[in-house]
Amino acid sequence: MLRFLIRRTLGAALILLLISAFTYFMYFAIPQDPAMLACGKNCTPDALALIHKNLGLDKPVPVQYWDYLSGIFVGRDFGVGHCSAPCFGVSFRNNQMVWDTMMDRLPLTVSLTFGSLIVFLFAGLGAGLLAARFRGTWLDKTFSGASLVTSSFQIYFIGPVVMGLLVFSTGWLDKPKYVPISEDPWGWFMGLLIPWIIMATIFTANYTRMARSSMIEQLQEEHVRAAKAKGMSSRYAFFRYAWRGSLIPIITILGMDIGGLLSGGMVTELTFGLAGIGRLARDSVVGKDLPVLMGVMILSAAFIIVCNIVVDALYAVVDPRVRLS
Amino acid sequence: MTMSENNQTTTAVAEAIPQQRDADSAPLLQVKDLKKHFPIKGGFPIRRTIGAVKAVDGVSFDVFRGEALGLVGESGCGKSTTGRLLTRLYEPTHGTITYNGQDISTANRKQLAPIRSEIQMIFQDPYASLNPRQTVGSIIAGPMEINGINPPGGREARVRELLEIVGLNPEHYNRFPHEFSGGQRQRIGVARAVALEPKLIVADEPVSALDVSIQAQVVNLLQKVQREMGIAFVFIAHDLAIVRHFSQRVAVMYLGKIVEIADRDSLYNRPRHPYTHALMSAVPNADIDAVKKERIRLEGDVPSPISPPSGCRFRTRCWKAQDKCATEEPPLVQISGSREGHLTACHFPEEPTTADRGEDIVLDPALAALEDESGANA
């Protein structure tokens, strides 16, 4: 297990390095001076030169990249001030430290992700297991039908509809907003309730269908029948024998979904007017803000890679045949 | 029928083989010290090859024109890998395969092209080995197209003829594989294999996926094409009775090596290698009045081909094993008392006759314990 973690961590570092290099050099392939953005409309050549110097843009690109990389570990000094490790540079747009900006935005994304995760995991797996257990009954048909409908929902459509209903027409809830949980737990909960419900609805449908189909597949397995043949109740065979086997596909998808959600549900955040990592990513792309773009890219990639490593480690926990190496 | 009568008839067939060989003495296919090692990756921190599955580990044999050579052994003995090496579906790790005087073990695609049409393969699974999106006609015509062969009367006429030969309705030319039963699909596989009138067919467990009543149909069909078209066969199977029925000579494999090779009669009636003897004794006979042979029950399963036992590979399960077996690998040679062409790799071979019922050998500890118990109670 330890060897596995060391190997995978080294691999992850290599991938992050490649991603950062790729993004960095691609950015400089764009024929536009990034300092122009920071300089604004009334730009003089002197001001531009100063910005170049402040941001370190006067050096050759490989040197800049090296400075960038070493900054992550030891920090850097810019004209605008010291950037302590982990330093992801300074935004071209507003001269703020990228790392601080990301840390500002992250709590919202994490709240959105895990809030909806708890709902869709319980609702989705629960409904999927019930549908599989009572396969072919009205219960199964209801769940399967409902999940088919809701999984085809798009967040940018259903989001405004639900908001229109719950916020603007009836006024039952406030417009979604983010309040840190440490300041006001109730406000945090109420502020994110609508996005949670909407996200969970869509994900629940996927997890219902996945749990149902993988349980049905597992129930056909010979070892489930063998468990019944030795007198175990069908409930026992269902929850002990079939369930264990369906965990693998569920863990796989869950890992991908968590990674994806943490790296920013861009559409969700934009739909509900929330400013998280997704929104930051979009703004950095639109604003050609390289340091922010780089920071978000690396953070997102790191989330996805970590989720992958955790998923692979979980495989070995669930299935004794899997050997980590 | 008694054993002695049976011996006579099989002897007659067996003796016919050396004569055939004299007529055309160069073997069609010569295999020398053939090896196939599948690397195992692993290690830390950098993944590298840390070992190998020695699936085939030094196998030599000849196949003569028109003969059927059986290859038997239990799972993991390397018989299927050998078959795939012969048809160059796998690249050999070591050794040579000489076909008609030409070394094909290292030949490239271009050099192989003319030979590919002469060596064909029939696979075990008639469901997986036929492309479900192709009609039967184009499956069977495939080899002709690839090799650019235009038989007189056209490919379609030839395919219809082939369908007829393998006992399928030529009208079914345009049907798809899923419209056929397992046995019929295997017939399609046979038609495809014989389409180019090959000199050698490697048949890898061609009937083991089929129902008993269908097995016999396909065995008879293979025997028909073998005899009528004079095709040499390497017939790979785990069923000793079917191999005996089909093959004039039989090689027994154990853990990547041939432990014994002989003509059918000599191998089945006078096995010299303890493993061959144990195999024969393990086959359940449907004839309840057959002369009871000694009962040999080995212990455990075949060891792993990753780290096979030193010396003789069978020694860990052999009741005759001595110190020598662990240190010295027995060569595959004709040992005294054996008939010509009967080669055995054993330091302490069985007697050349097994006509009398010998003593039972029960190595399996569970059986020994249970039988001691019931013996003591009785």
Add this chain to the structure above:
Amino acid sequence: MTTLTKTEDAPAPTGGDAFLSVRDLKVQFSTEDGIVKAVDGLSFDIERGKTLGIVGESGSGKSVTNLTVLGLHNRKSTHVEGEILLEGKELITATEPELEKLRGNKMAMIFQDSLTALSPYYTVGRQISEPFRKHTGASKKEARDRAIQMLEKVGIPHPKQRVDDYPHQFSGGMRQRAMIAMSLVCNPDLLIADEPTTALDVTVQAQILDLLKDLQQEFGSAIIMITHDLGVVANMADDLLVMYAGRAVERGSVREVLKSPEHPYTWGLLGSMPRLNSDVDEPLLPIPGSPPSLLNPPSGCPFHPRCAFTDKVEGGKCKGDRPTLPVGRGSACHLTADQKQQVFIETIQPRLG
């Protein structure tokens, strides 16, 4: 031999020595394509301590019969008729909790492929001890000791260590032994072995068959041995039932059926399998055609489209009338007893060697 004295058509009250009695069993599945008559009027009895071999090819209904005996068929899509009496207790109408108490306890099953029939997620020891705990109420410790004892009995070396291994850490032969240990852990009176050695190599098969025989001596269980291999039944069984297209076509003692078979399908099976001592110059005698679809089985005798002897029966009875399997030793075929004997001795036997 096992007594087969009950009449086919009139289910007699149970009693006598029969430990398991199946009477006129019919099993039908509804599928999208129609109704599959998987088992169609099957009757047999088996005594304690005896072995009944059921021989047939895929689709003959042999496996379905045994799943039905255990009540493991899909109850929603399956229609079952007839009687299955285990020590006089009717199993078809039994409730699920009643069946759970019997399964693994009074009747157990050995599956064909131990790799799929053992869960990869739990240790061998846990899987063996589960039914023991359930049926005897033993503690975890007692059940574990029992599992070790059973593993030792079936010949697993170092059972104390191996009890904590997972199935994939066992070789094929050892896994099959572990499965036998699992099925015998509660001393069942009836053991159903569904092709228990088909997935195994021949030397391992011989070990396992002998092991089953020896354990049967010790445990006194009745065994139903389902197989397609006549060699295996010749070795193991006391009585034999030959099934074709969901019906029993011949039955008798092993000697009777293998030495003087009466049904053309049995002849075909015998003629299809080469033996180690048969004449290699004689081609095999296959059965032409393929097994029928159970969605739409042939009229009359289900074997008639593949049978070479229908012209010996007058009036086209083979196509129109379904032959019945007589009481005790016999076969479901319209040929007269003399014809059967004559055909077998003159045309079949000489070619079997």
